[in-house]
Every structure is written in C-alpha cells, then in structure tokens.
Amino acid sequence: MLLWASFVTIEVLKWTDKQIETTDNTLQESIDNTTINVDEQDLIRRCQRGDQKAMEILIVRYQDRLYNTILKICSNPEDAAELTQETFVKVIEKITTFKGKSTFYTWLFRIGMNLTLTFCKRRRRLPVQSLDGSLNVQADTAASRLSAYLTSREKLDPADLAQDREIRQILLQTLERLDEDHRAVLVLRDIEGMNYHQIAQILEVELGTVKSRISRARANLKELLETVLA
Template structure:
C-alpha cells in the first residue's frame, strides 16, 4: 500500500514516484492540475460535456505514458500538450463532421468571472455595470469560440491561461515565431469581431 503524498512535493519528484508505481503521487498530480486542464479545454471546445470527457482522456493518456516522460519539459507543459492536442484533434474532427459545440450562452460562471476580472475593476460595481460586463464577457467568449482552432489555442493559452510564448511553443510544438504570428492574427480577428463593443 502506498503512503500518503505530501501535496507540497514538486512535480518532478511526484513524476519519479509515479514512474515507480506510486498511484497516490499520480492522484496528487491529477488533483493539482484537473481544474486548469478542464478550464483550458472548455475554453477551446466550448462544451462542458466535451471538456469533461477530453479532460478525463488527457489524464488517462498522461497516466498511460508517464513512464515515457523524460523531463525535457516540465510536467505541466507535457500535460498541457497532451490536453491541447486531444482538444485540437477533437475540434478538427467535429469540423469535418459538421458538428459545432459552441455553448458560449451557457458558459460557466467561473469563465465569466475570470473574464470580468480582466475587463473591469471589481471595486463595488453597480448592478448595471455587472450586467453590461456579463454581456461583454459573453460576446468575447463567442468571438474566441469563432476563431479557428489554432488561433483559439494560442489566445486561450496566452491571454486566459497566462502562459509565456516559450511555454505555448512547447505545448503546441511550434516555433516561437509561429506563436507570435498566430496570436497577432487571432487578436486582430478578435478586434474586428468586437469592434462594436470596444467603441
């Protein structure tokens, strides 16, 4: 039986323990990243059910491949790469099948709240301002969901998840220049979509 794992242990040590068969260490890594992985996937695919399933698939794939993890990147980057690749493949497959799953109208309150914090100062907002901000957040979410998959991925990872360009390049397995150009195009497209709101 494996002993309890201290949640303050860093990822590298937890990964080593996982590779030695310590299921509690893997459980600790899953708990540490499950919300972040789910939220990134949700913002990329736009559907809560799909996001839940893809998150589970990402962790299953990580568990199955933990013995192949060599530590050339951080565990966090490696796990995000798995999640993002699964999500991009899922989105591309759905586009080919003509399936859309944008649920920006039904996005969760946590997504709205985090976008609202980016857009506004929360010091004693009045009810009219909160309503207006909610509507703006909904429009931003819809605009992000309407970006192509590659552009949406860089926007979510950079502007919502807060990753730097190098981390995004590692996660998406693309050149740094490609990250910058995709982000620039994505922001340009968002600016066009949101011109009315920004004015």
C-alpha cells in the same frame, strides 16, 4: 557614407536584439527545466512506479487549469471534462516515458492541447454544427457596457465586467468563432498566462509562428467583437 553608417547601426541593433532574445529563450528554457520542484519530481517518480495516490495528487494539482483551458477552446463543458479526463489517462499511461526534458506542466498541456485541437478540428467537419454563426447577444445593455469599456480611456476594473454572465457569454461566443489554432494561442497566452516559449513547446511550433498567430488572433478577435457590438 552617412547612409552606410546608419544601415550598419540598424543591423547591429537588430543583431543585438536577436542575441538578447536568444539569451532570454535559453534562460527561459533553463528556468522551465528547473521549475520542477522536488515535491513534483518525487510525485512523478511515484507515479512511474504505479502509486495511485501520487497520480491522484497530480491530477488534483492541475485539473482546474487544464479543464479551464480546454473549456475555453472547445466551448462545451461535457467535451472539456471528457478531454481533460482523456488527457490525464494518456499522461498516466505514458508517465514512464516522461524524462523531464520539459516541465511536467508543459508536457501535460502538450498532450491536452493535442487532443483538444484534434477533437475541435474533427467536430468542425461535422455537418450538425450551425453555419449561421450569429452571436446570441441577449442583452443590449451588456453589449453597450462592453463597447464602452473597450473604447473608454477611464480606469475600469475588467474583473467587474467579466463577472457579468451576459458579457462573459459575448466574449466566449466571439472567441469560439476564431479558428482553433488562433483560439489555442490566445487562450494559452491571455487566459492561462503562458509565455511565448512555453506556447511554442506546447503547440510544437516555431517561436515566430506563435508571435504571428497571437498577432493575427487578437486582430481577428477585435474585428469580430467590433462586428458584434456594432
């Protein structure tokens, strides 16, 4: 009887959690749908009428965030610039089809991620890519500083470490060794700071897939970092 009671309690708690999560998602969706401010709606409407000035404002508004995200995924500044341009070209060409069902930001990133992941997957198949995969750790000091930071219990400022060019290089090269799908979720979550719901919308996958990908991506990254720093 006691076992039965505890089983029922656990199931009820699980159900409650699920309900809260669903409510959270619905709430997030409604927030996302209302976060297009009036100014942006006006800009989008002007773009849809072919206003070049409005297009330029939209590009300038989002270019750094999009470029930074694409660069962290494709790891090459020229490719990132080209892909960012291509994304904006696509967005402007398709702007008349934008109905505001998601935010403009989500829509823009969806197009950008689609282009970037396709590009990265195609590039991976090219034989010119190095199969060596060894990381070019230039300075032992950088590696040991990084290692100390990851294991230390002291309160340290991560921004100080991230300013170091060599540490940055180690981090980015390690990130580059993850497969594209894992890299994408990690960049969108940890670098761009998106929530699970937005990531699911952008990558057009289920919420559960986002969660499991993030979990696996972080675990893989941790293993890779440990190998590099060993």
